[in-house]
Amino acid sequence: MKKPLLLLMLLSFIFSSCSKLEDAVNSNLNPSASPKDVAKVDIQNAKILFISSGEASPKLYAVVGDSSNGGEKTVEVVFLNNNGDTIKGMNTASVTILKKYIILNLWNHFGVSDFYFVDRTDGSAFKTPSDFDPYISGNIYHPSLLFPLNMGNIQEDKFGDIYFSRCPDFSPYKSTLHKMSILSPSSFMFEDLSVANDFLTGFCTDNIGNALYNYKSENLTEGKLRYRYADGGYANVSMSSETTELIFVWKGTDGEMYCIMMDRSAALQFYLVKITEEGTTVEKNINVEIENYNCSNCSYENYFHQVQGQIIFSQSGEILNLSSAEAYKASPCSVRANMVSNDKLFYFDKTTLQFTLIDIETGATSLYYDLDEFAVLNYEIDKILSVKEDGILFSGLDLHTGKNVTARLNIHGIVTVVNKEIPGTVSNVYLLN
Secondary structure (H helix, E strand, C coil), X not given: CCEECCCCCCCCEECCCCCCCCCCEEEECCCCCCCCCCCEECCCCCCEEEEEECCCCCEEEEEECCHHHCCCEEEECCEECCCCCECCCCEEEEEEECCCEEEEEEECCCCCEEEEEEECCCCEXXXXXXXXXXXXXXXXXXXXXXXXXXXXXXXXXXXXXXEEEECHHHCCCCEEEEEEEEEECCEEEEEECCCCCCEEEEEEECCCCCEEEEEECCCCCCCEEEEXXXXXXXXXXXXXXXXXXEEEEEXXXXXXXXXXXXXXXXXXXXXXXXXXXXXXXXXXXXXXXXXXXXXXXXXXXXXXXXXXXXXEEEECCEEEEXXXXXXXXXXXCCCCCCEEECCEEEEEECCCCEEEEECCCCCCEEEEEEXXXXXXXXXXXXXXXXXXXXXXXXXXXXXXXXXXXXEEEECCCCEEEEECCCCCEEEEEEECC
């Protein structure tokens, strides 16, 4: 039974008279104005993207192909200008996956950095205005642990509007919240969303554009939460009281915002709480076991896994479906998930090369692969890029050549090198399914 949770929200309202939003800004760009600009990125057939970087500059790679055409391959992504010519020397700093677009932060050998929106269907690309580059690295001075599914600081709503934080004057501890509407590939509208002098450490949005953000001001040592309504106006939100504490916030698959509330008033209890513009309601009493949840330097995004259209929270002995209040389910599970590949949830033992498949509906486990670890004695495996029915694709160090490579290990224990050299270790793997 739902019940109001008054301590969290509706403590005060601050409407536009307190913090007037800046007038919307139109920026007209011609995406074909310069042959130095990227007009197309060859990613239409990619299933996975990853960045490889070492002493050399970071390069973007794609995993393409399948078992029917000779196996998956890794290829360096090609960038084309408006004349169809390949642009040399493009380096990739970050990748953000949205429904319609992939956002790439690219920089060339001159050190010029730009953000591009790449259409996932045809690879066409357009550049955003330089004054509105999102700050995607996280707030290095005040990292937020509240938003484990938004570590990249970019989200979108059902209308296709983009929400992001940026740092005016290049001050990483003074990030602010903004909204970008894409009117066309050459026209954008921007809107400031956070209150003046609210410096973000994280945020979350729902499907209609309401936002909850964690912030500090210059005079605050402790973080606070503020709710920003989609149509303007604000409400202060309490992060904690003498007996309660909010520990995670995320957007569910139903488009609503949810959080986990910890209650110490009696025995330690945890609640699944829905956050809407009407307020907050307790949806479920849930069991959560998080090591060191008061740890200021811990990372909790690895508890959350987005797979098969669901949001699965994996902990010792149990998985929780936290996709929505309606989808919530707790299932016993003998292992704790640590990777998603090809829309499957796994526990991967890097020492034995065993892959345990986890059924997200029941928590049941089965041995998916027990690959021959002796077949890869000549490799230091860095990242598992893909797990398929016929084997795995991985990156790592080839001890024979001393070079970083990508290679396939099939179910018969045969290793085939795919790329004889990539720039270095793989920093991030991005699934496009």
